[in-house]
Amino acid sequence: MSRIFDVDEDNIESTDPTVTALTKSYLDIIKAVGEDPNREGLVKTPARAAKAFQFFTHGYSETVQTVVNDAIFSVDYDQMVILKDIEIFSLCEHHLVPFFGKVSVGYLPNKKVLGLSKLARIIEIFSRRLQIQEQLTKQIAEAIVEAIQPAGVGVVIEAKHMCMLMRGVEKVSSNALTSMMLGEFRENSKTRDEFLTLISRNQKQ
Numbered sequence: 391m392s393r394i395f396d397v398d399e400d401n402i403e404s405t406d407p408t409v410t411a412l413t414k415s416y417l418d419i420i421k422a423v424g425e426d427p428n429r430e431g432l433v434k435t436p437a438r439a440a441k442a443f444q445f446f447t448h449g450y451s452e453t454v455q456t457v458v459n460d461a462i463f464s465v466d467y468d469q470m471v472i473l474k475d476i477e478i479f480s481l482c483e484h485h486l487v488p489f490f491g492k493v494s495v496g497y498l499p500n501k502k503v504l505g506l507s508k509l510a511r512i513i514e515i516f517s518r519r520l521q522i523q524e525q526l527t528k529q530i531a532e533a534i535v536e537a538i539q540p541a542g543v544g545v546v547i548e549a550k551h552m553c554m555l556m557r558g559v560e561k562v563s564s565n566a567l568t569s570m571m572l573g574e575f576r577e578n579s580k581t582r583d584e585f586l587t588l589i590s591r592n593q594k595q
């Protein structure tokens with residue numbers, strides 16, 4: 391059976407030690423399910439899957455400071471800022487299968503606003519890790535607080551968990567909704583209601 395290693399060894403060594411380790415693991419997975427890793431269609435699969443998994447978890451190599459990159463602007467604007475329906479793809483930390491959906495974030499500026507794309511980049515940092523939805527929701531809210539110290543923040547995530555669709559209870563239509571409200575969004579029901587109303591509007595372009 392040394393044939394298995396002969397064929398794949400060239401593909402296993404990568405300049406990136408994470409990719410090398412993941413490639414070895416995917417080779418084991420392919421063998422564990424009884425497949426032939428030398429089959430034409432599978433020869434490059436461990437290396438490909440390793441790179442894909444590295445992408446799915448690239449949030450571990452990023453920080454809020456580096457992605458925000460000074461895109462914090464002083465403004466005389468104290469009304470709500472909302473970015474809604476931002477797609478997320480994450481991995482459930484219990485089964486390592488995807489959960490995906492949409493995030494809406496809002497905040498009340500306290501003399502500072504954040505570059506709009508940076509909200510989406512902050513969401514990427516935390517969604518591209520092994521997660522549970524509640525933790526992801528909280529980490530996004532806390533990162534916005536860390537970046538611009540707003541008067542309040544709200545984060546709502548609606549997602550489908552493949553571990554509940556493809557396996558387990560197999561509830562294909564189920565959506566998980568989580569929210570995190572901080573500061574004015576938590577303390578003031580009018581602020582919270584304004585946020586929830588605005589993000590649930592279906593705007594036609």
Ligand SMILES: Nc1nc2c(ncn2[C@@H]2O[C@H](COP(=O)(O)OP(=O)(O)OP(=O)(O)O)[C@@H](O)[C@H]2O)c(=O)[nH]1
Pocket residue numbers: 482483484521522523524551553554557558559
């Ligand atoms: N709260 C929460 N639970 C999650 C999330 N993603 C997956 N889970 C749940 O994690 C739980 C793991 O339960 P276990 O009993 O340890 O694992 P399991 O036997 O695979 O469970 P089933 O999915 O019920 O088959 C399941 O109830 C999943 O639905 C998440 O983002 N948040």
Ligand SMILES: [Zn+2]
Pocket residue numbers: 482483484485486487551553554
């Ligand atoms: Zn799961």
